[in-house]
Each structure stands twice: as C-alpha cells, then as structure tokens.
Amino acid sequence: MPASISLSNIAWSTPEGRTLFANLSLNFETGRSGLVGRNGVGKSTLLHLISGLLKPQAGKVSVVGTLGLLRQAAQVSPGETVADLFGASERLDLLRRAEAGLASVEELASADWTLEARIEAALARVGLSAEPATALKALSGGQRTRAGLAALVFGAPDFILLDEPTNNLDRNGRGAVIDLLAGWRSGAIVISHDRELLDTMDAIVELTSLGATRYGGNWSLYRERKVTELAAARHDLLDAERRVLDIAQKAQATAERKARKDGAGKSKAAKGDMPRILIGGLKNRAENTSGENIRLAERRRAQAEADAAAAHERIEVLQPISLKLPSTGLPPGKAVLRIYRLTAGYEAGKPIIADFSLDLTGAERVTISGGNGTGKTTLLKAISGKLKPWLGNVSVLTAYAMLDQQVGLLDAEASIRDNFRRINPEADENACRAALARFMFRADAALQVVGSLSGGQLLRAGLACVLGGKVPPALLILDEPTNHLDIDAIEAVEAGLRAYDGALLVVSHDQAFLEAIGITRRVEMAACTNIR
Known part of the structure; x- marks a missing residue:
C-alpha cells in the first residue's frame, strides 16, 4: 500500500482553551508539501499530531508507512554525539572493537563495514564535515540542524516532517537543505517561511483559523x-x-x-x-x-x-501591505558609515573580526553575509557601540536605528503607542496613531503591550516606531529580521523597507527577502579576514 497520512475531523485546543482545529480533514501522499500560515495558527501542533507526539482531542490520524521528525537543534543531551542522531553508536562501537581485535566471531558477522562511510556521505550531502564521534555540544545550532536532517534522511522514512529547517542556517547551509529537499522523492511535510525552499515543493497547504486549503504546485504558483x-x-x-x-x-x-x-x-x-x-x-x-x-x-x-x-x-x-513613509532627506553623496581596519572580539588574543573595512554612502542597501561564526553579529555590536574595537575605528555619520532579533530598542512593558511617543517625542497623538495605523496597528491594536506581541508583530512595531516619525533615521541596521516570522509578517516588513528611502545595512541569509528590499551591494565576511 502506498505511503500516506490522513487526518479525519481532527479537533485540538490549547490548554488555555483556544481552538486551533475543529473538524480538520487533510490528506498527504508521496510528494513534498509546504505547510504555511500565520504564527500561532497551529502548524507545529499539526506536525506533532501527525508524528504522534500529541493525540487529537477528537478525530483520527492514520499513517501508512514510516515517519521521521526533525528534532529541534536546541534539544541536545550531555555527551550526545552525531552517531547518536543516526542511531548508530552501538554499531560503530562494534567496528572500533573489531578493528582492535576485541570483537567475537558472532559480532564480526553482523558488522556493517560501510556504516561510517555512509554516515559521512550523508553529512556531506547537507554540507557538513563532521565525524560520527563529534559531540553535538561542539556544533553550532545550524550545524546541529544539518546533522539532524542528514540523520533523518539516512533512515529513508516514507515521510519526513520538518519544522523551519533553514532557521539559523547560513547561506551554504540553507542551500544544502534546499538541494536535499529538491531531490527528495518520498513524502515530506515542511513548515517554512523560506520562499526559496518552498519553491521546491510539489504543493502548498495553507493553514488558517478556518481550516486548511491545498494548492497544487510550488510557492510561486501559490502566489499567482x-x-x-x-x-x-x-x-x-x-x-x-x-x-x-x-x-x-x-x-x-x-x-x-x-x-x-x-x-x-x-x-x-x-x-x-x-x-x-x-x-x-x-x-x-x-x-x-x-x-x-x-x-x-x-x-x-x-x-x-x-x-x-x-x-x-x-x-x-x-492584499499585500503597501506603505508610504516620510523621506529621510539623505543626500546621495553623504557618507553614512565608515569602518576602518576594525579588529574586535570577546576574548583576548582571539579576534572574531580582524582588519575589516567598510564604507556606506547615500541610500545604499548593503547586506552582510558569510558563514555562521564569521562575525556578522559582532560587527553590528561594534557599529552600535556595544562592543569596543581593539584596533581601528567605527564612525556612524548620521542618525541611525538598529533592530536586533529581539527589537531591544522597544520597552517590553510599555504599549506600542507609548514606545512610539517616547522614540518620536515631537509627534502628537494624531500623528502617532496615523503612523501606527500605516503598519496595521489600528485603534486598540496600538495599545498592545510590546511584551505580549508575536515575533512578526514585534518587528513590525519596531519598524513603525523607527520609520513612522516625521523624519526617519537615515540609516537602518537589521540583524536577521526574518528569523521566526511567518510569511505575512515578512511581506509586511518588506513593504516597510521598500518605502524607506534611507541607507540599509542588513544581516540576512534570506535571499528572497534581500531581493524584495532591493539590496544593491553584498559584503561577504570571513572571520579575521580583511574585506573592503
């Protein structure tokens, strides 16, 4: 019988009583399905119901075939190794004992002499160079995600279930995951906001508060x-x-x-x-x-x-959000940022950045890219003054705002409205409400406490407070702005940045996002390497 997953009249509510699903029916057959929808609509819960980690409160989940669920990178036990991800520790230990002449004749008969090479080939397939004995704690979050995905497909399940597999990956890591899924010929259900990844799907399933709708074809066809x-x-x-x-x-x-x-x-x-x-x-x-x-x-x-x-x-x-913003008044030839031979780090004698130089002039839109650990976030800390240079200097030559992944410039205990008035003291109440409404914070929505906002709402609130004033800052710096956002939130952020006429400095691995906001120059970082 062909592999399949069937959900019949599923019901599920959160412990607080919020209904996520009521009489939800959905079928998956062999092929790659992208699962999309706004944050909080229940995408991860749906995967957990399919995998058996959760039981439906009503209805039935039927699975024909085997399942593999990608474990989140943060869930690592002490002493756990890459081999443990593959479920191969005992079999590899047998090979070590056999090589040392300590295995019995019966054990030698069951030894899989190709196992280690096949594991290394699976890791290489996702662009990861690591030995099976490598401790997971020694890997970055992105590397653990890649190792987990390699182990998942190594077992050749009939369906793989992936929840945001490209989050926290650098460009090479994202490319490896995208290539792997593009060549995957069994079943896959993938939650993702990565539009490049979603373009490799055979179908898009849109989850809303009203249920689920299947669209044949990839992300581009879905958007059409x-x-x-x-x-x-x-x-x-x-x-x-x-x-x-x-x-x-x-x-x-x-x-x-x-x-x-x-x-x-x-x-x-x-x-x-x-x-x-x-x-x-x-x-x-x-x-x-x-x-x-x-x-x-x-x-x-x-x-x-x-x-x-x-x-x-x-x-x-x-309808996609469309914005009109006040002009920054930034002259085309004005120097905005000047970094000269910067060397910086956190531990003496171990620089993260060495001899790095960069100039921004006028309304340039520059992205800082590079592998995990090459110093991108460290660079932003040096620009903002949170990290002092060891050598060289950093000069920000205009008014600027930085939105990190936590949007730390906002007071979490205050409302969006109060944050706006604090950041833009010259704005009266009418101007404040009009600016927030442009970013879809209308009426009582503007009174929400920042600490209660979702990731997408938080970044949108940060942009509203920074860009909605009478004269927005001429330089805006963003650190991985699309991480953990749903696609609707990403498109709202893109609309805000397209309407902004100042200079942009963005750290992001999301190629679709970078293209949407009109990046004009790319700067590739390598740790401790001078880049001009």
Missing part, C-alpha cells in the same frame, strides 16, 4: 493563485456594493411611488365617490404588499451588505 483570488474578491466587492446601491435606489423609488399613491387615494376618498368598504380593502391590500416589499428589500440589502463585508475581509487577508 492568491493574486487571482484577490482579483476575484475585488470583483465580488464591487458587485456587492453595486447591489447595495441598487437596492437603496429601488427602495427610495418604491417609497416615493407609495407616497404619491397614498396622496392620490386620500384625495379620492375625500371626494366621497368610492364606497368606504372598498377603500378599506384597497388600503389593507396596499399595506400588505408594501410590508412584503419592504421585508424583501431588507433581506436583499442585508445579504448584499454581508457579501460586501465578506469580500472586504478576503481582500484584507489577500
């Missing part, structure tokens, strides 16, 4: 379909608004005709040339007909208004 759906929603809205107007006009015309007839009837009755009983019958019939017409018109009006509201809601969900 969403554009078509947006056009259809706009057409439905126009049709519904026309019906509302038409019903109102007809109701007005009917009311005017009735008023004229009532006036004529009163005149005729006043003349006394019609029997009283006939007048009463005509009046009752007219009132009954009028009442039925009013009720019918009211039902049609209510339906048309409901259709218009539904179309409005669909448009708001489907």
Whole structure:
C-alpha cells in the first residue's frame, strides 16, 4: 500500500482553551508539501499530531508507512554525539572493537563495514564535515540542524516532517537543505517561511483559523493563485456594493411611488365617490404588499451588505501591505558609515573580526553575509557601540536605528503607542496613531503591550516606531529580521523597507527577502579576514 497520512475531523485546543482545529480533514501522499500560515495558527501542533507526539482531542490520524521528525537543534543531551542522531553508536562501537581485535566471531558477522562511510556521505550531502564521534555540544545550532536532517534522511522514512529547517542556517547551509529537499522523492511535510525552499515543493497547504486549503504546485504558483483570488474578491466587492446601491435606489423609488399613491387615494376618498368598504380593502391590500416589499428589500440589502463585508475581509487577508513613509532627506553623496581596519572580539588574543573595512554612502542597501561564526553579529555590536574595537575605528555619520532579533530598542512593558511617543517625542497623538495605523496597528491594536506581541508583530512595531516619525533615521541596521516570522509578517516588513528611502545595512541569509528590499551591494565576511 502506498505511503500516506490522513487526518479525519481532527479537533485540538490549547490548554488555555483556544481552538486551533475543529473538524480538520487533510490528506498527504508521496510528494513534498509546504505547510504555511500565520504564527500561532497551529502548524507545529499539526506536525506533532501527525508524528504522534500529541493525540487529537477528537478525530483520527492514520499513517501508512514510516515517519521521521526533525528534532529541534536546541534539544541536545550531555555527551550526545552525531552517531547518536543516526542511531548508530552501538554499531560503530562494534567496528572500533573489531578493528582492535576485541570483537567475537558472532559480532564480526553482523558488522556493517560501510556504516561510517555512509554516515559521512550523508553529512556531506547537507554540507557538513563532521565525524560520527563529534559531540553535538561542539556544533553550532545550524550545524546541529544539518546533522539532524542528514540523520533523518539516512533512515529513508516514507515521510519526513520538518519544522523551519533553514532557521539559523547560513547561506551554504540553507542551500544544502534546499538541494536535499529538491531531490527528495518520498513524502515530506515542511513548515517554512523560506520562499526559496518552498519553491521546491510539489504543493502548498495553507493553514488558517478556518481550516486548511491545498494548492497544487510550488510557492510561486501559490502566489499567482492568491493574486487571482484577490482579483476575484475585488470583483465580488464591487458587485456587492453595486447591489447595495441598487437596492437603496429601488427602495427610495418604491417609497416615493407609495407616497404619491397614498396622496392620490386620500384625495379620492375625500371626494366621497368610492364606497368606504372598498377603500378599506384597497388600503389593507396596499399595506400588505408594501410590508412584503419592504421585508424583501431588507433581506436583499442585508445579504448584499454581508457579501460586501465578506469580500472586504478576503481582500484584507489577500492584499499585500503597501506603505508610504516620510523621506529621510539623505543626500546621495553623504557618507553614512565608515569602518576602518576594525579588529574586535570577546576574548583576548582571539579576534572574531580582524582588519575589516567598510564604507556606506547615500541610500545604499548593503547586506552582510558569510558563514555562521564569521562575525556578522559582532560587527553590528561594534557599529552600535556595544562592543569596543581593539584596533581601528567605527564612525556612524548620521542618525541611525538598529533592530536586533529581539527589537531591544522597544520597552517590553510599555504599549506600542507609548514606545512610539517616547522614540518620536515631537509627534502628537494624531500623528502617532496615523503612523501606527500605516503598519496595521489600528485603534486598540496600538495599545498592545510590546511584551505580549508575536515575533512578526514585534518587528513590525519596531519598524513603525523607527520609520513612522516625521523624519526617519537615515540609516537602518537589521540583524536577521526574518528569523521566526511567518510569511505575512515578512511581506509586511518588506513593504516597510521598500518605502524607506534611507541607507540599509542588513544581516540576512534570506535571499528572497534581500531581493524584495532591493539590496544593491553584498559584503561577504570571513572571520579575521580583511574585506573592503
């Protein structure tokens, strides 16, 4: 029987009582499916239900075939090695004993002499050079993710379940994962906001609060379909608004005709040339007909208004955010940032960055790239003054703002509105609310406490507070802004950065994001290497 996964009428609620799924039915067959949706909609929970880590509160999960779930990189036990990920420690220990002449004849008969070479080949397939005996604690988070993925596919399960497999990976690591999945011919369910990775999928499954919808094809085809759906929603809205107007006009015309007839009837009755009983019958019939017409018109009006509201809601969900921001006034030839022969680090005698130079002029959009551990975040700390150079100097020559992954410039205990007023003291309440509304923090949403925000909301709030003032800073520095964001949040951030006319310095491995914000120059970092 072919491998498959079937979810029938699944129900699941959080311990707090928030419903994630109600009567959810979904099927997966051999092929690669990208699972997308806003943060908090239940994507990771769905994978845990499929894998058996969670049990549905109602409904049934049926799996035909074997499953492999990529374990998160942070879940590492003391003394655990790469070989443990592959479930091969005992078999490799047998090989060591056999090489030392300590294995029995029975053990030698079961020895797999190709095992170590096959494990190393699997690691190489994801771009990782490590021996099976390497301790997982000695690997970076990104390296552990790659090792876990290598071990997962090494077991050749019928389905692999991956939750954000390219998070925290450098460009080479992301490329290795993308290449591996592009060549994967069994089943795969992949939660990801990495649009380059999603373009290798055979189908996209969109999870919303209303359920799940499957779209055949990769991410690019899915986006084309969403554009078509947006056009259809706009057409439905126009049709519904026309019906509302038409019903109102007809109701007005009917009311005017009735008023004229009532006036004529009163005149005729006043003349006394019609029997009283006939007048009463005509009046009752007219009132009954009028009442039925009013009720019918009211039902049609209510339906048309409901259709218009539904179309409005669909448009708001489907339509990408578009922003207009005040100008920074940055002159084209102005020097913005000057780094000269910077050497810096955290431990004496062990520099993370050595002899590094970089100049930014005008509204350049520069990305800092390089492998994990090459000093990208260290560079941003030196620019912001959080880390003092050992040698060389760093000069920021204009007003700037830095948004790290925690958006530390915001006070977590204050509201978005209060943070905006603190960062932009010249803005009055109307200007504050208008600026926040442009970033989709309307009305009471602007009063949310920053510490309660999701990752996507947090970064959007940071951008609103920094870019929404009367004169935004001429330089904006971002550190891995798309990590842990859903795709809707990423697209909102992209819209804000496209509308910004100042200089950008961005650390990111997300190629689709970098292209969307119009990066003009790439600077590749290598640890302790001078780059100009």
